[in-house]
Amino acid sequence: MKMTDLIAQKRDGGVLSTEEIQWMIQGFTEGSIPDYQMSAMCMAILLKGMDDREVLDLTTAMVNSGEVLDLSPIEGIKADKHSTGGVGDKTSLVLCPMVAACGLKIAKMSGRGLGHTGGTIDKLESFPGFSTELTEEQFFENVNRHGIAIMGQTADLAPADKKLYALRDVTGTVPSIPLIVSSIMSKKLASGSDVIVLDVKCGDGAFMKTLEGAEELADNLTRIGRLAGKKCAALITDMDQPLGWTVGNALEVKEALAVLRGEDPEGDLMLLCMSLGSLLLMEAGYADSYGEADAILREAVESGRALDKLAELVKAQGGDERAVYDPELLPRAPVTCEVPSTETGYVSRIHAEAVGLVSMGLGGGRAKKEDPIDPAVGVVLHKKLGDAVTKGESLATLHAASEDSAAEAAEKLRQCFEFSAVPVEKPPFIKKIL
Ligand code: URA
Numbered sequence: 001m002k003m004t005d006l007i008a009q010k011r012d013g014g015v016l017s018t019e020e021i022q023w024m025i026q027g028f029t030e031g032s033i034p035d036y037q038m039s040a041m042c043m044a045i046l047l048k049g050m051d052d053r054e055v056l057d058l059t060t061a062m063v064n065s066g067e068v069l070d071l072s073p074i075e076g077i078k079a080d081k082h083s084t085g086g087v088g089d090k091t092s093l094v095l096c097p098m099v100a101a102c103g104l105k106i107a108k109m110s111g112r113g114l115g116h117t118g119g120t121i122d123k124l125e126s127f128p129g130f131s132t133e134l135t136e137e138q139f140f141e142n143v144n145r146h147g148i149a150i151m152g153q154t155a156d157l158a159p160a161d162k163k164l165y166a167l168r169d170v171t172g173t174v175p176s177i178p179l180i181v182s183s184i185m186s187k188k189l190a191s192g193s194d195v196i197v198l199d200v201k202c203g204d205g206a207f208m209k210t211l212e213g214a215e216e217l218a219d220n221l222t223r224i225g226r227l228a229g230k231k232c233a234a235l236i237t238d239m240d241q242p243l244g245w246t247v248g249n250a251l252e253v254k255e256a257l258a259v260l261r262g263e264d265p266e267g268d269l270m271l272l273c274m275s276l277g278s279l280l281l282m283e284a285g286y287a288d289s290y291g292e293a294d295a296i297l298r299e300a301v302e303s304g305r306a307l308d309k310l311a312e313l314v315k316a317q318g319g320d321e322r323a324v325y326d327p328e329l330l331p332r333a334p335v336t337c338e339v340p341s342t343e344t345g346y347v348s349r350i351h352a353e354a355v356g357l358v359s360m361g362l363g364g365g366r367a368k369k370e371d372p373i374d375p376a377v378g379v380v381l382h383k384k385l386g387d388a389v390t391k392g393e394s395l396a397t398l399h400a401a402s403e404d405s406a407a408e409a410a411e412k413l414r415q416c417f418e419f420s421a422v423p424v425e426k427p428p429f430i431k432k433i434l
Contacts, residue, residue, distance in 0.1 A: 003027070003041070006020055006024060007044055016054055016057075024041065024061075026061070028163065028164070029065045029159060029163060042167065042179060045178055046175070046176035049176075049177070052227060055181055056228060062160040065158060066159040066190065068190050069191055073140050075144065076103070076105045078105045078195070079193055079194070079196075079284060080108060080196050081198075081276060082184060082196065083198075084198075084199065084208065085206070085207055086242075087239070087242040087359075088355075088356075089117070089201075090253070093120065093252070094256045095273045096313075097307070097313060102286065102296050102300050104195075107143045108120075108149070108150045108151075108191075109152070109191050112366070112369075113365050116354075116357050117205075118247075118248075118365060121152050123249045123252050124150060126253045126375040128331075130319030145316070146309075148312070149317070150317070157187060158186040161183050164183070177220050178220075181221055184198075185224050188230075189228055194284070195232075195280055197234065198221050198233070199237055203238055203352065204240050204241075205241070205351075205355075205356060206352075211432075214431070221234060233279040233434065235275055235434070236431040237272060238428070238429050238430075239352055241349075241384055241385050245267075247356060248364040248377055250331045273297075278290050281293040311325065333376040335402060337407070338397055339395050339397070339410050341383075341393050341395050344389065346387065347384065347418075348418045348419055348424045350384065358398075358409050359378045362399075374401055379413065381395070381396045382395060382397070383417075388423075389419070395414070395417055
């Protein structure tokens with residue numbers, strides 16, 4: 001086989017065979033196919049697309065480029081969740097203990113944050129002592145014993161995707177549905193769970209800015225997941241403002257703890273966790289309807305079992321579980337500063353991505369993979385889209401490491417808000433269920 005032939009074939013709208021896709025991904029991973037040829041192929045795929053069989057073959061080839069976790073030593077149904085990434089997204093901190101408290105097994109690999117979006121691993125590390133560096137044996141043992149374990153993604157999980165994503169990032173080929181789907185699903189399939197729910201974010205702070213784009217992505221993700229033999233469902237949710245009230249690692253943990261205590265039951269975070277949790281319970285056969293799933297999840301929260309499950313996870317991974325019941329033990333920033341509104345009216349926009357960048361500028365996120373982060377800093381919002389506000393009222397509280405960084409962030413945060421003199425309708429949070 002010659003890579004130049006395959007590139008020309010795709011460029012001219014042709015279809016690649018299973019063997020051709022396997023050969024190409026193997027060659028690219030091993031280094032026999034150079035970056036410039038793979039870049040040309042990515043651009044041809046972006047322009048000409050792929051059919052479902054090709055996307056499934058590409059996904060499978062990327063799964064087989066590295067280690068595939070065999071979760072069969074874990075008894076029961078293994079569930080996983082993926083979010084396409086947003087600002088203030090602390091969903092896993094609430095959802096995972098919630099469904100684990102209902103009997104589903106959570107054997108989850110998570111990532112760190114980069115840029116304006118955060119990562120579950122960084123948030124969990126706000127618990128003093130918490131470690132996500134588990135051996136495979138510890139990981140399995142913890143899931144069997146506690147029903148839940150969360151570890152950092154190993155380097156050997158879908159290595160072809162890591163290499164390909166880095167190439168796409170510098171060649172203008174990230175926004176291709178077949179490439180995004182194979183990238184996301186290769187990591188999910190290699191992680192070995194039986195049931196997968198996908199939270200596809202849509203809006204200003206998301207990877208997919210429009211509902212049409214998010215629908216196309218969600219539809220393709222679930223279809224390929226099902227073709228690969230998984231139980232799979234997806235939600236499309238709003239990311240035109242940050243999720244919940246906080247952005248920043250320890251602050252997000254505090255909010256997740258409050259939601260697990262049953263506070264803010266009508267908030268978007270709880271709504272999202274109940275919806276994703278219901279889809280997981282139904283796909284796993286633990287509930288026949290939303291009503292039934294909702295009741296099971298509510299009982300787990302109201303009885304305190306979901307919060308206790310998080311404490312069990314934190315303790316099992318070396319963290320101080322007392323902080324689950326006493327959030328004052330979590331890292332706290334030395335400086336706090338209010339950001340007053342300059343107008344009276346209604347909040348008409350909160351630029352989610354820009355809020356994420358404010359938190360990053362305070363030290364809560366990374367510009368580069370190797371940057372350290374400050375778990376204590378970030379933003380607590382007091383107003384969300386559609387809320388009435390009077391001039392001088394606080395829009396948000398900043399948590400900062402110094403007066404200087406707080407002052408700089410305050411100016412930037414003020415610019416994240418827009419106002420209207422007339423009432424603004426609150427946007428629906430859940431846009432679609434697939
Ligand atoms: N997230 C991924 O993991 N891969 C993509 O291609 C895009 C978003």
